[in-house]
Amino acid sequence: MRLSLLTASVLASVLSLSACKRSEAPTPAPTSTGTPAVAASPADDNLNAVAWVQTSIEYGAITTQTFRAAADHLDIALKEKNWDALVPEERGNAATGLKPAVIMDVDETVLDNSPYQARLIRDGSEYDEVSWDQWVAEKKAKPLPGVVDFTRAAAAKGVTILYISNRAVHLKEATLANLREAGLPVADDSVFLGLGTTLEGCEQNGSEKDCRRKLAGQNYRVLMQFGDQMGDFVQVIANTRDGRRQLLDEYADWFGERWWMLPNPTYGSWEPALFNNDWAQPREARRQAKRDALDYAP
Numbered sequence: 564m565r566l567s568l569l570t571a572s573v574l575a576s577v578l579s580l581s582a583c584k585r586s587e588a589p590t591p592a593p594t595s596t597g598t599p600a601v602a603a604s605p606a607d608d609n610l611n612a613v614a615w616v617q618t619s620i621e622y623g624a625i626t627t628q629t630f631r632a633a634a635d636h637l638d639i640a641l642k643e644k645n646w647d648a649l650v651p652e653e654r655g656n657a658a659t660g661l662k663p664a665v666i667m668d669v670d671e672t673v674l675d676n677s678p679y680q681a682r683l684i685r686d687g688s689e690y691d692e693v694s695w696d697q698w699v700a701e702k703k704a705k706p707l708p709g710v711v712d713f714t715r716a717a718a719a720k721g722v723t724i725l726y727i728s729n730r731a732v733h734l735k736e737a738t739l740a741n742l743r744e745a746g747l748p749v750a751d752d753s754v755f756l757g758l759g760t761t762l763e764g765c766e767q768n769g770s771e772k773d774c775r776r777k778l779a780g781q782n783y784r785v786l787m788q789f790g791d792q793m794g795d796f797v798q799v800i801a802n803t804r805d806g807r808r809q810l811l812d813e814y815a816d817w818f819g820e821r822w823w824m825l826p827n828p829t830y831g832s833w834e835p836a837l838f839n840n841d842w843a844q845p846r847e848a849r850r851q852a853k854r855d856a857l858d859y860a861p
Contacts, residue, residue, distance in 0.1 A: 607684050608850060612828035616677045623708040625826050630709035633787060633823050634716055640786040648785040648821035650797050653776045664783035665717055668790040669728035671827040673747060674704035680829050699734045702741040711746045718748040725754050725779050729770045732759035773798040791827035802836050
């Protein structure tokens with residue numbers, strides 16, 4: 564049906580006004596120079612990493628499939644008498660006849676501390692011992708997807724779960740409480756070997772875990788190790804890109820059988836390896852070193 568000229572004119576005006584209204588958007592208030600003000604949000608290298616850990620389904624899928632695959636290998640490890648997940652340099656005694664155990668790192672391997680990382684992003688700050696201790700004291704870290712099922716299944720088969728962590732020994736009580744609350748098996752207080760645990764005759768090198776792994780090996784046959792950094796499995800003598808690559812090349816066959824790596828894009832020893840392990844540098848200098856390490860190949 565043909566519209567009258569008047570009706571068509573009115574309709575056109577209404578549509579024109581409606582289109583203008585839909586396209587309107589708030590305009591930032593001008594600054595003293597006359598240009599619109601833009602809200603500045605400082606860049607944070609950890610934003611995408613923490614958002615991925617907390618919101619992506621992919622993160623949970625990776626951790627779940629890792630623990631399920633490890634569970635499929637557990638019976639094989641139990642039956643094979645010579646199976647041991649400690650490197651020869653850290654196995655100071657025969658493993659045959661010892662009780663079976665699995666070594667687990669804690670942070671980002673068993674417990675998810677991404678809320679702490681999120682707070683650092685929110686506050687524009689970086690890790691420090693005071694804020695970290697306060698977070699641990701809250702005992703609110705949740706278990707990684709899949710870890711409770713794996714550790715409970717292992718414990719049901721007589722496997723002791725050992726927690727070798729770089730949480731300091733004074734955080735032991737809060738950590739064990741958090742682990743129990745999260746549903747993880749804790750046989751007794753001795754299964755936590757935090758930073759500060761000593762072994763006579765073994766010299767502690769920074770936060771390396773080799774002495775504590777040796778201590779575990781004195782009483783247990785270690786079937787598997789779980790971690791989110793190379794140092795959770797073997798001593799990293801040279802924390803450089805080349806040094807770390809050499810370790811991976813040497814022990815590549817151990818992953819997926821004796822060693823099980825969990826993803827952690829939020830922090831780790833891989834990061835200082837990019838700026839000569841010098842945390843004293845200004846934040847921007849460290850960020851620039853990371854930019855310089857990127858591969859821009861066409």
